Amino acid sequence: MTTAPATAAQALTGLARTRPTGWLPTPMPADPADLLLRAHQALAADHPGETGRISLLSGRYTAAVFAVHRPPPQGSLVLKLHADPAAYAGETLAYALLADTAPVARLYAEGEKSLSLLLEYLPEPAEWSGPRTPAVLAERVAAVHTASLRLPGEAAEAMAGFTLAALRHAPAPAWIADPAAYAEVLAAHTDAFGPGLVPLGHLDLKPEHLRRRPDGDVVLLDVESVRPDVTGLIDLVTLPAVLRQAGHEFSPARVLGLYLDATAARGARWTTGTLKSALRAYAAATGLESLHGLDR
CATH class of the missing domain: 3.30.200.20 (Phosphorylase Kinase; domain 1)
Known part of the structure:
Protein backbone atom coordinates (compact mmCIF):
# COMPACT_ATOMS: atom_id res chain seq x y z
CA MET A 1 0.00 0.00 0.00
CA THR A 2 1.29 3.44 -0.88
CA THR A 3 2.33 6.14 1.55
CA ALA A 4 1.96 9.09 -0.83
CA PRO A 5 0.45 12.18 0.80
CA ALA A 6 -3.33 12.39 0.52
CA THR A 7 -5.79 15.12 1.29
CA ALA A 8 -8.61 14.47 3.74
CA ALA A 9 -10.96 14.06 0.78
CA GLN A 10 -8.67 11.49 -0.87
CA ALA A 11 -7.82 9.50 2.26
CA LEU A 12 -10.80 7.15 1.91
CA THR A 13 -10.45 6.40 -1.81
CA GLY A 14 -12.00 3.06 -2.60
CA LEU A 15 -14.31 3.05 0.41
CA ALA A 16 -16.45 6.09 -0.41
CA ARG A 17 -19.43 5.48 -2.67
CA THR A 18 -20.46 8.47 -4.79
CA ARG A 19 -24.21 8.86 -5.08
CA PRO A 20 -25.66 9.49 -8.55
CA THR A 21 -26.78 12.97 -9.52
CA GLY A 22 -30.35 13.64 -8.44
CA TRP A 23 -30.47 10.93 -5.78
CA LEU A 24 -32.32 13.22 -3.34
CA PRO A 25 -35.91 13.95 -4.47
CA THR A 26 -36.19 17.30 -2.69
CA PRO A 27 -32.73 18.85 -2.23
CA MET A 28 -32.08 22.16 -0.55
CA PRO A 29 -32.77 25.16 -2.81
CA ALA A 30 -29.72 26.80 -4.37
CA ASP A 31 -30.98 30.40 -4.03
CA TYR A 121 -23.01 28.47 17.96
CA LEU A 122 -19.22 28.13 17.90
CA PRO A 123 -17.71 30.65 15.48
CA GLU A 124 -14.18 30.47 16.92
CA PRO A 125 -11.92 27.95 15.15
CA ALA A 126 -9.54 25.86 17.20
CA GLU A 127 -5.89 26.88 17.19
CA TRP A 128 -4.24 24.42 14.82
CA SER A 129 -0.68 25.76 14.98
CA GLY A 130 -0.03 24.74 18.58
CA PRO A 131 2.13 21.68 19.25
CA ARG A 132 -0.59 20.12 21.41
CA THR A 133 -3.32 20.29 18.77
CA PRO A 134 -2.65 16.88 17.14
CA ALA A 135 -2.92 15.16 20.53
CA VAL A 136 -6.08 17.14 21.35
CA LEU A 137 -7.66 16.09 18.06
CA ALA A 138 -6.76 12.44 18.70
CA GLU A 139 -8.29 12.71 22.19
CA ARG A 140 -11.51 14.20 20.79
CA VAL A 141 -11.78 11.48 18.14
CA ALA A 142 -11.10 8.76 20.73
CA ALA A 143 -13.85 10.21 22.94
CA VAL A 144 -16.35 9.71 20.13
CA HIS A 145 -15.14 6.19 19.35
CA THR A 146 -15.51 5.11 22.98
CA ALA A 147 -18.66 7.10 23.78
CA SER A 148 -20.89 4.02 23.95
CA LEU A 149 -18.84 2.67 26.88
CA ARG A 150 -20.17 5.58 28.93
CA LEU A 151 -23.83 5.66 27.87
CA PRO A 152 -26.54 5.94 30.54
CA GLY A 153 -28.65 2.81 31.04
CA GLU A 154 -31.64 3.73 28.87
CA ALA A 155 -29.48 4.75 25.91
CA ALA A 156 -27.34 1.64 26.28
CA GLU A 157 -30.46 -0.54 26.14
CA ALA A 158 -31.69 1.26 23.03
CA MET A 159 -28.39 0.58 21.24
CA ALA A 160 -28.10 -3.08 22.28
CA GLY A 161 -28.70 -4.20 18.69
CA PHE A 162 -25.57 -2.38 17.54
CA THR A 163 -23.07 -3.67 20.08
CA LEU A 164 -20.12 -5.76 18.94
CA ALA A 165 -21.81 -8.78 20.51
CA ALA A 166 -24.87 -8.25 18.29
CA LEU A 167 -22.98 -7.29 15.13
CA ARG A 168 -20.77 -10.39 15.28
CA HIS A 169 -23.89 -12.59 15.00
CA ALA A 170 -25.56 -10.51 12.29
CA PRO A 171 -24.97 -10.52 8.50
CA ALA A 172 -22.31 -8.10 7.29
CA PRO A 173 -23.69 -4.77 6.00
CA ALA A 174 -24.35 -4.53 2.27
CA TRP A 175 -21.48 -2.06 1.79
CA ILE A 176 -18.89 -4.55 3.04
CA ALA A 177 -16.82 -6.09 0.22
CA ASP A 178 -15.33 -8.96 2.25
CA PRO A 179 -17.51 -10.31 5.12
CA ALA A 180 -14.71 -12.52 6.48
CA ALA A 181 -12.38 -9.54 6.80
CA TYR A 182 -15.19 -7.54 8.43
CA ALA A 183 -15.56 -10.34 10.99
CA GLU A 184 -11.83 -9.93 11.75
CA VAL A 185 -12.37 -6.21 12.32
CA LEU A 186 -15.23 -6.86 14.76
CA ALA A 187 -13.23 -9.56 16.57
CA ALA A 188 -10.27 -7.18 16.97
CA HIS A 189 -12.55 -4.49 18.39
CA THR A 190 -14.09 -6.99 20.82
CA ASP A 191 -10.61 -7.85 22.08
CA ALA A 192 -9.77 -4.16 22.44
CA PHE A 193 -13.02 -2.89 23.98
CA GLY A 194 -15.19 -5.81 25.04
CA PRO A 195 -18.48 -6.98 23.50
CA GLY A 196 -20.57 -4.07 24.78
CA LEU A 197 -19.01 -1.38 22.55
CA VAL A 198 -21.16 0.20 19.84
CA PRO A 199 -18.49 0.79 17.15
CA LEU A 200 -19.16 4.41 16.28
CA GLY A 201 -17.24 6.13 13.53
CA HIS A 202 -17.27 8.16 10.32
CA LEU A 203 -16.68 11.67 11.61
CA ASP A 204 -16.44 14.26 8.87
CA LEU A 205 -12.93 15.22 9.93
CA LYS A 206 -11.59 18.47 8.54
CA PRO A 207 -9.78 21.43 10.17
CA GLU A 208 -12.83 23.71 10.11
CA HIS A 209 -14.83 21.17 12.14
CA LEU A 210 -12.65 21.65 15.22
CA ARG A 211 -13.98 24.65 17.19
CA ARG A 212 -13.23 26.37 20.48
CA ARG A 213 -15.66 27.43 23.19
CA PRO A 214 -15.07 30.73 25.03
CA ASP A 215 -13.61 28.76 27.95
CA GLY A 216 -11.03 27.20 25.62
CA ASP A 217 -12.63 23.76 25.40
CA VAL A 218 -12.18 22.21 21.95
CA VAL A 219 -15.15 20.41 20.37
CA LEU A 220 -16.04 18.65 17.13
CA LEU A 221 -18.72 19.94 14.77
CA ASP A 222 -20.96 18.15 12.27
CA VAL A 223 -21.61 14.61 13.49
CA GLU A 224 -24.36 13.80 10.98
CA SER A 225 -22.19 11.16 9.30
CA VAL A 226 -21.45 9.24 12.52
CA ARG A 227 -23.02 5.80 12.55
CA PRO A 228 -22.75 2.49 14.36
CA ASP A 229 -21.09 -0.49 12.61
CA VAL A 230 -18.41 1.33 10.57
CA THR A 231 -15.96 1.47 13.54
CA GLY A 232 -13.55 4.29 14.31
CA LEU A 233 -10.89 2.95 11.95
CA ILE A 234 -12.35 5.08 9.17
CA ASP A 235 -11.41 8.17 11.17
CA LEU A 236 -7.96 6.87 12.06
CA VAL A 237 -7.24 6.49 8.33
CA THR A 238 -8.29 10.12 7.80
CA LEU A 239 -6.30 11.59 10.71
CA PRO A 240 -2.88 11.86 8.99
CA ALA A 241 -4.42 13.70 6.03
CA VAL A 242 -6.36 16.09 8.26
CA LEU A 243 -3.26 16.92 10.29
CA ARG A 244 -1.25 17.47 7.11
CA GLN A 245 -4.00 19.71 5.75
CA ALA A 246 -3.74 21.78 8.95
CA GLY A 247 0.04 22.12 8.66
CA HIS A 248 1.28 19.28 10.89
CA GLU A 249 3.66 16.89 9.11
CA PHE A 250 3.32 13.82 11.33
CA SER A 251 4.60 10.42 10.33
CA PRO A 252 1.99 7.62 10.16
CA ALA A 253 3.71 5.93 13.10
CA ARG A 254 3.34 9.06 15.23
CA VAL A 255 -0.34 9.42 14.32
CA LEU A 256 -0.89 5.78 15.21
CA GLY A 257 0.83 6.41 18.54
CA LEU A 258 -1.39 9.40 19.32
CA TYR A 259 -4.48 7.31 18.64
CA LEU A 260 -3.19 4.38 20.71
CA ASP A 261 -2.51 6.70 23.67
CA ALA A 262 -5.87 8.47 23.36
CA THR A 263 -7.93 5.28 23.17
CA ALA A 264 -5.92 3.59 25.94
CA ALA A 265 -6.76 6.52 28.22
CA ARG A 266 -10.44 5.71 27.58
CA GLY A 267 -10.25 2.00 28.22
CA ALA A 268 -9.06 0.43 24.95
CA ARG A 269 -6.63 -2.49 24.94
CA TRP A 270 -5.14 -2.01 21.49
CA THR A 271 -1.50 -2.81 20.86
CA THR A 272 0.43 -1.50 17.88
CA GLY A 273 0.28 -4.96 16.29
CA THR A 274 -3.43 -5.61 16.85
CA LEU A 275 -4.39 -2.15 15.62
CA LYS A 276 -2.33 -2.54 12.44
CA SER A 277 -3.88 -5.96 11.83
CA ALA A 278 -7.36 -4.47 12.31
CA LEU A 279 -6.54 -1.72 9.82
CA ARG A 280 -5.43 -4.23 7.20
CA ALA A 281 -8.61 -6.25 7.71
CA TYR A 282 -10.67 -3.06 7.49
CA ALA A 283 -9.09 -2.17 4.15
CA ALA A 284 -9.87 -5.64 2.82
CA ALA A 285 -13.42 -5.51 4.15
CA THR A 286 -14.30 -2.14 2.66
CA GLY A 287 -12.27 -1.86 -0.54
CA LEU A 288 -10.15 0.96 0.91
CA GLU A 289 -7.19 1.44 -1.45
CA SER A 290 -4.54 2.72 0.96
CA LEU A 291 -3.81 2.94 4.67
CA HIS A 292 -1.28 5.69 3.99
CA GLY A 293 1.48 3.98 5.95
CA LEU A 294 -0.49 3.38 9.15
CA ASP A 295 -0.04 -0.38 8.85
CA ARG A 296 3.75 -0.25 8.34
Whole structure:
Protein backbone atom coordinates (compact mmCIF):
# COMPACT_ATOMS: atom_id res chain seq x y z
CA MET A 1 0.00 0.00 0.00
CA THR A 2 1.29 3.44 -0.88
CA THR A 3 2.33 6.14 1.55
CA ALA A 4 1.96 9.09 -0.83
CA PRO A 5 0.45 12.18 0.80
CA ALA A 6 -3.33 12.39 0.52
CA THR A 7 -5.79 15.12 1.29
CA ALA A 8 -8.61 14.47 3.74
CA ALA A 9 -10.96 14.06 0.78
CA GLN A 10 -8.67 11.49 -0.87
CA ALA A 11 -7.82 9.50 2.26
CA LEU A 12 -10.80 7.15 1.91
CA THR A 13 -10.45 6.40 -1.81
CA GLY A 14 -12.00 3.06 -2.60
CA LEU A 15 -14.31 3.05 0.41
CA ALA A 16 -16.45 6.09 -0.41
CA ARG A 17 -19.43 5.48 -2.67
CA THR A 18 -20.46 8.47 -4.79
CA ARG A 19 -24.21 8.86 -5.08
CA PRO A 20 -25.66 9.49 -8.55
CA THR A 21 -26.78 12.97 -9.52
CA GLY A 22 -30.35 13.64 -8.44
CA TRP A 23 -30.47 10.93 -5.78
CA LEU A 24 -32.32 13.22 -3.34
CA PRO A 25 -35.91 13.95 -4.47
CA THR A 26 -36.19 17.30 -2.69
CA PRO A 27 -32.73 18.85 -2.23
CA MET A 28 -32.08 22.16 -0.55
CA PRO A 29 -32.77 25.16 -2.81
CA ALA A 30 -29.72 26.80 -4.37
CA ASP A 31 -30.98 30.40 -4.03
CA PRO A 32 -29.87 32.00 -0.71
CA ALA A 33 -33.17 33.88 -0.51
CA ASP A 34 -35.09 30.61 -0.71
CA LEU A 35 -32.85 29.11 1.96
CA LEU A 36 -33.50 32.03 4.31
CA LEU A 37 -37.23 31.63 3.74
CA ARG A 38 -36.91 27.95 4.61
CA ALA A 39 -35.07 28.87 7.82
CA HIS A 40 -37.79 31.31 8.92
CA GLN A 41 -40.43 28.67 8.20
CA ALA A 42 -38.52 26.09 10.26
CA LEU A 43 -38.30 28.39 13.28
CA ALA A 44 -42.01 29.16 13.07
CA ALA A 45 -43.00 25.51 12.63
CA ASP A 46 -40.79 23.78 15.19
CA HIS A 47 -39.08 26.44 17.32
CA PRO A 48 -41.67 29.21 17.84
CA GLY A 49 -39.93 30.58 20.94
CA GLU A 50 -36.76 31.42 19.05
CA THR A 51 -36.39 34.73 17.27
CA GLY A 52 -33.52 36.76 15.91
CA ARG A 53 -31.84 37.84 12.72
CA ILE A 54 -30.96 34.83 10.55
CA SER A 55 -27.87 34.63 8.36
CA LEU A 56 -26.82 31.83 6.03
CA LEU A 57 -23.55 30.10 6.98
CA SER A 58 -23.51 27.35 4.35
CA GLY A 59 -25.85 25.74 1.85
CA ARG A 60 -25.39 22.30 0.34
CA TYR A 61 -27.45 19.86 -1.71
CA THR A 62 -28.40 17.92 1.42
CA ALA A 63 -28.41 20.52 4.21
CA ALA A 64 -28.14 24.19 5.09
CA VAL A 65 -26.72 25.87 8.19
CA PHE A 66 -27.72 29.27 9.58
CA ALA A 67 -26.87 31.50 12.50
CA VAL A 68 -29.77 32.79 14.57
CA HIS A 69 -28.43 36.02 16.08
CA ARG A 70 -30.13 36.63 19.41
CA PRO A 71 -29.56 39.69 21.61
CA PRO A 72 -27.31 39.41 24.69
CA PRO A 73 -27.18 37.72 27.08
CA GLN A 74 -28.87 34.87 25.20
CA GLY A 75 -26.18 34.36 22.59
CA SER A 76 -26.57 33.09 19.05
CA LEU A 77 -27.66 29.64 17.91
CA VAL A 78 -27.03 27.47 14.89
CA LEU A 79 -30.04 26.29 12.92
CA LYS A 80 -29.34 23.29 10.70
CA LEU A 81 -31.88 22.11 8.15
CA HIS A 82 -31.76 18.72 6.44
CA ALA A 83 -33.23 17.81 3.07
CA ASP A 84 -32.60 14.09 3.61
CA PRO A 85 -34.77 12.51 6.35
CA ALA A 86 -32.24 9.69 6.83
CA ALA A 87 -29.41 12.16 7.46
CA TYR A 88 -31.60 14.06 9.93
CA ALA A 89 -32.42 10.84 11.78
CA GLY A 90 -28.74 9.89 11.78
CA GLU A 91 -27.62 13.19 13.21
CA THR A 92 -30.25 13.19 15.96
CA LEU A 93 -29.14 9.66 16.87
CA ALA A 94 -25.49 10.75 16.91
CA TYR A 95 -26.25 13.59 19.31
CA ALA A 96 -28.25 11.25 21.52
CA LEU A 97 -25.22 8.98 21.76
CA LEU A 98 -22.54 11.65 22.06
CA ALA A 99 -24.09 14.64 23.84
CA ASP A 100 -23.16 13.56 27.38
CA THR A 101 -20.12 11.43 26.60
CA ALA A 102 -18.01 13.17 23.93
CA PRO A 103 -16.85 16.73 23.10
CA VAL A 104 -19.36 17.78 20.42
CA ALA A 105 -21.49 20.88 19.94
CA ARG A 106 -24.50 21.05 22.26
CA LEU A 107 -27.89 20.16 20.82
CA TYR A 108 -30.69 22.34 22.18
CA ALA A 109 -33.76 21.25 20.19
CA GLU A 110 -34.99 19.09 17.32
CA GLY A 111 -37.74 19.84 14.81
CA GLU A 112 -39.28 16.82 13.10
CA LYS A 113 -41.60 18.82 10.81
CA SER A 114 -38.79 20.89 9.31
CA LEU A 115 -35.99 18.31 9.81
CA SER A 116 -34.13 20.93 11.82
CA LEU A 117 -31.71 21.10 14.74
CA LEU A 118 -30.87 24.00 17.04
CA LEU A 119 -27.23 23.79 18.08
CA GLU A 120 -24.55 25.63 19.99
CA TYR A 121 -23.01 28.47 17.96
CA LEU A 122 -19.22 28.13 17.90
CA PRO A 123 -17.71 30.65 15.48
CA GLU A 124 -14.18 30.47 16.92
CA PRO A 125 -11.92 27.95 15.15
CA ALA A 126 -9.54 25.86 17.20
CA GLU A 127 -5.89 26.88 17.19
CA TRP A 128 -4.24 24.42 14.82
CA SER A 129 -0.68 25.76 14.98
CA GLY A 130 -0.03 24.74 18.58
CA PRO A 131 2.13 21.68 19.25
CA ARG A 132 -0.59 20.12 21.41
CA THR A 133 -3.32 20.29 18.77
CA PRO A 134 -2.65 16.88 17.14
CA ALA A 135 -2.92 15.16 20.53
CA VAL A 136 -6.08 17.14 21.35
CA LEU A 137 -7.66 16.09 18.06
CA ALA A 138 -6.76 12.44 18.70
CA GLU A 139 -8.29 12.71 22.19
CA ARG A 140 -11.51 14.20 20.79
CA VAL A 141 -11.78 11.48 18.14
CA ALA A 142 -11.10 8.76 20.73
CA ALA A 143 -13.85 10.21 22.94
CA VAL A 144 -16.35 9.71 20.13
CA HIS A 145 -15.14 6.19 19.35
CA THR A 146 -15.51 5.11 22.98
CA ALA A 147 -18.66 7.10 23.78
CA SER A 148 -20.89 4.02 23.95
CA LEU A 149 -18.84 2.67 26.88
CA ARG A 150 -20.17 5.58 28.93
CA LEU A 151 -23.83 5.66 27.87
CA PRO A 152 -26.54 5.94 30.54
CA GLY A 153 -28.65 2.81 31.04
CA GLU A 154 -31.64 3.73 28.87
CA ALA A 155 -29.48 4.75 25.91
CA ALA A 156 -27.34 1.64 26.28
CA GLU A 157 -30.46 -0.54 26.14
CA ALA A 158 -31.69 1.26 23.03
CA MET A 159 -28.39 0.58 21.24
CA ALA A 160 -28.10 -3.08 22.28
CA GLY A 161 -28.70 -4.20 18.69
CA PHE A 162 -25.57 -2.38 17.54
CA THR A 163 -23.07 -3.67 20.08
CA LEU A 164 -20.12 -5.76 18.94
CA ALA A 165 -21.81 -8.78 20.51
CA ALA A 166 -24.87 -8.25 18.29
CA LEU A 167 -22.98 -7.29 15.13
CA ARG A 168 -20.77 -10.39 15.28
CA HIS A 169 -23.89 -12.59 15.00
CA ALA A 170 -25.56 -10.51 12.29
CA PRO A 171 -24.97 -10.52 8.50
CA ALA A 172 -22.31 -8.10 7.29
CA PRO A 173 -23.69 -4.77 6.00
CA ALA A 174 -24.35 -4.53 2.27
CA TRP A 175 -21.48 -2.06 1.79
CA ILE A 176 -18.89 -4.55 3.04
CA ALA A 177 -16.82 -6.09 0.22
CA ASP A 178 -15.33 -8.96 2.25
CA PRO A 179 -17.51 -10.31 5.12
CA ALA A 180 -14.71 -12.52 6.48
CA ALA A 181 -12.38 -9.54 6.80
CA TYR A 182 -15.19 -7.54 8.43
CA ALA A 183 -15.56 -10.34 10.99
CA GLU A 184 -11.83 -9.93 11.75
CA VAL A 185 -12.37 -6.21 12.32
CA LEU A 186 -15.23 -6.86 14.76
CA ALA A 187 -13.23 -9.56 16.57
CA ALA A 188 -10.27 -7.18 16.97
CA HIS A 189 -12.55 -4.49 18.39
CA THR A 190 -14.09 -6.99 20.82
CA ASP A 191 -10.61 -7.85 22.08
CA ALA A 192 -9.77 -4.16 22.44
CA PHE A 193 -13.02 -2.89 23.98
CA GLY A 194 -15.19 -5.81 25.04
CA PRO A 195 -18.48 -6.98 23.50
CA GLY A 196 -20.57 -4.07 24.78
CA LEU A 197 -19.01 -1.38 22.55
CA VAL A 198 -21.16 0.20 19.84
CA PRO A 199 -18.49 0.79 17.15
CA LEU A 200 -19.16 4.41 16.28
CA GLY A 201 -17.24 6.13 13.53
CA HIS A 202 -17.27 8.16 10.32
CA LEU A 203 -16.68 11.67 11.61
CA ASP A 204 -16.44 14.26 8.87
CA LEU A 205 -12.93 15.22 9.93
CA LYS A 206 -11.59 18.47 8.54
CA PRO A 207 -9.78 21.43 10.17
CA GLU A 208 -12.83 23.71 10.11
CA HIS A 209 -14.83 21.17 12.14
CA LEU A 210 -12.65 21.65 15.22
CA ARG A 211 -13.98 24.65 17.19
CA ARG A 212 -13.23 26.37 20.48
CA ARG A 213 -15.66 27.43 23.19
CA PRO A 214 -15.07 30.73 25.03
CA ASP A 215 -13.61 28.76 27.95
CA GLY A 216 -11.03 27.20 25.62
CA ASP A 217 -12.63 23.76 25.40
CA VAL A 218 -12.18 22.21 21.95
CA VAL A 219 -15.15 20.41 20.37
CA LEU A 220 -16.04 18.65 17.13
CA LEU A 221 -18.72 19.94 14.77
CA ASP A 222 -20.96 18.15 12.27
CA VAL A 223 -21.61 14.61 13.49
CA GLU A 224 -24.36 13.80 10.98
CA SER A 225 -22.19 11.16 9.30
CA VAL A 226 -21.45 9.24 12.52
CA ARG A 227 -23.02 5.80 12.55
CA PRO A 228 -22.75 2.49 14.36
CA ASP A 229 -21.09 -0.49 12.61
CA VAL A 230 -18.41 1.33 10.57
CA THR A 231 -15.96 1.47 13.54
CA GLY A 232 -13.55 4.29 14.31
CA LEU A 233 -10.89 2.95 11.95
CA ILE A 234 -12.35 5.08 9.17
CA ASP A 235 -11.41 8.17 11.17
CA LEU A 236 -7.96 6.87 12.06
CA VAL A 237 -7.24 6.49 8.33
CA THR A 238 -8.29 10.12 7.80
CA LEU A 239 -6.30 11.59 10.71
CA PRO A 240 -2.88 11.86 8.99
CA ALA A 241 -4.42 13.70 6.03
CA VAL A 242 -6.36 16.09 8.26
CA LEU A 243 -3.26 16.92 10.29
CA ARG A 244 -1.25 17.47 7.11
CA GLN A 245 -4.00 19.71 5.75
CA ALA A 246 -3.74 21.78 8.95
CA GLY A 247 0.04 22.12 8.66
CA HIS A 248 1.28 19.28 10.89
CA GLU A 249 3.66 16.89 9.11
CA PHE A 250 3.32 13.82 11.33
CA SER A 251 4.60 10.42 10.33
CA PRO A 252 1.99 7.62 10.16
CA ALA A 253 3.71 5.93 13.10
CA ARG A 254 3.34 9.06 15.23
CA VAL A 255 -0.34 9.42 14.32
CA LEU A 256 -0.89 5.78 15.21
CA GLY A 257 0.83 6.41 18.54
CA LEU A 258 -1.39 9.40 19.32
CA TYR A 259 -4.48 7.31 18.64
CA LEU A 260 -3.19 4.38 20.71
CA ASP A 261 -2.51 6.70 23.67
CA ALA A 262 -5.87 8.47 23.36
CA THR A 263 -7.93 5.28 23.17
CA ALA A 264 -5.92 3.59 25.94
CA ALA A 265 -6.76 6.52 28.22
CA ARG A 266 -10.44 5.71 27.58
CA GLY A 267 -10.25 2.00 28.22
CA ALA A 268 -9.06 0.43 24.95
CA ARG A 269 -6.63 -2.49 24.94
CA TRP A 270 -5.14 -2.01 21.49
CA THR A 271 -1.50 -2.81 20.86
CA THR A 272 0.43 -1.50 17.88
CA GLY A 273 0.28 -4.96 16.29
CA THR A 274 -3.43 -5.61 16.85
CA LEU A 275 -4.39 -2.15 15.62
CA LYS A 276 -2.33 -2.54 12.44
CA SER A 277 -3.88 -5.96 11.83
CA ALA A 278 -7.36 -4.47 12.31
CA LEU A 279 -6.54 -1.72 9.82
CA ARG A 280 -5.43 -4.23 7.20
CA ALA A 281 -8.61 -6.25 7.71
CA TYR A 282 -10.67 -3.06 7.49
CA ALA A 283 -9.09 -2.17 4.15
CA ALA A 284 -9.87 -5.64 2.82
CA ALA A 285 -13.42 -5.51 4.15
CA THR A 286 -14.30 -2.14 2.66
CA GLY A 287 -12.27 -1.86 -0.54
CA LEU A 288 -10.15 0.96 0.91
CA GLU A 289 -7.19 1.44 -1.45
CA SER A 290 -4.54 2.72 0.96
CA LEU A 291 -3.81 2.94 4.67
CA HIS A 292 -1.28 5.69 3.99
CA GLY A 293 1.48 3.98 5.95
CA LEU A 294 -0.49 3.38 9.15
CA ASP A 295 -0.04 -0.38 8.85
CA ARG A 296 3.75 -0.25 8.34
